Amino acid sequence: MEERTGDELVARVLAHPADDDFLGPAANDLLEELFAGYPVDNLLRLLRSGDDKAVRTGAWLLSELGDLAAPLAGELPALLAHPLRQVRFFAIEAALTAGTPEDGPLAARVLALSRDLDDAVRWKVLAFLAAASPEQLAAGAAASPDPELKALTEWLVRLESEEVDPREIVARLEGDDRVVRMFAAAAAARLSDEEDMNLLAHAATVEDEEIRSFALEQLDDLR
Structure with a gap:
């Protein structure tokens, strides 16, 4: 199967055909790309999309990235207040691993x-x-x-x-x-x-x- 670039995978997640699970192959491949150096800031396209499925995927990716998600720690307060429980769930893990010890409000x-x-x-x-x-x-x-x-x-x-x-x-x-x-x-x-x-x-x-x-x-x- 042809490998997709990080940008193509983000687009795939945003498109999410009806038969795609929000943690499907594109999300897993995107996680590999992020660990390989794809800039984490590109996840803003998911997190700020307004699309629940894309936001869930973005929150899951942050929760899996550990301290690599630190540049997007500023997105976590909104995710912790998100109406979807899965988003809040994943954001808690991201707050643990990507938040700084000094970030009391988070x-x-x-x-x-x-x-x-x-x-x-x-x-x-x-x-x-x-x-x-x-x-x-x-x-x-x-x-x-x-x-x-x-x-x-x-x-x-x-x-x-x-x-x-x-x-x-x-x-x-x-x-x-x-x-x-x-x-x-x-x-x-x-x-x-x-x-x-x-x-x-x-x-x-x-x-x-x-x-x-x-x-x-x-x-x-x-x-």
Whole structure:
């Protein structure tokens, strides 16, 4: 099959025939072109197209590019607020890998999505909370206008340097507030390793299906 250039692949994604999945061959080939040096700024044609399918593909590409997506970090706030859940989902991953530790407003936007109505988006926020650097979380807390999210994020950061009482995390995992449970599950993930998985193991037993599935995946990664 004839190879297409990056520009041709972008055009193909924008055209997206009705039988094309938004993560079809053209998107995968375009990702290879981007890793090979095709300028990432060309993704603006997708991200600003106003076409939902093209925007989803562009957001997915950003999420796969890691720090190569950094030149387009300025597009992430709009993507995090996009009405399509898949776009928000992919934008969270891009914020984790392409955002800078100093970009508090971007991290704060991700924190706000812990209240998203979509369970897949909340799950991705949980992954962000578990993997973000302390500096990224601290910057997000400082920029957050939500007092509860600010306090929970600051608590998560403090666990990096303070003596941890496992009973506090367990109590939060078993509490009534879904957002508090999310931050407790993130704490369990951040404090667990191959030598001590007790907190994650407990998180894998709670009634909250989102928390339980996240903890089970984290345990699989550690084993």
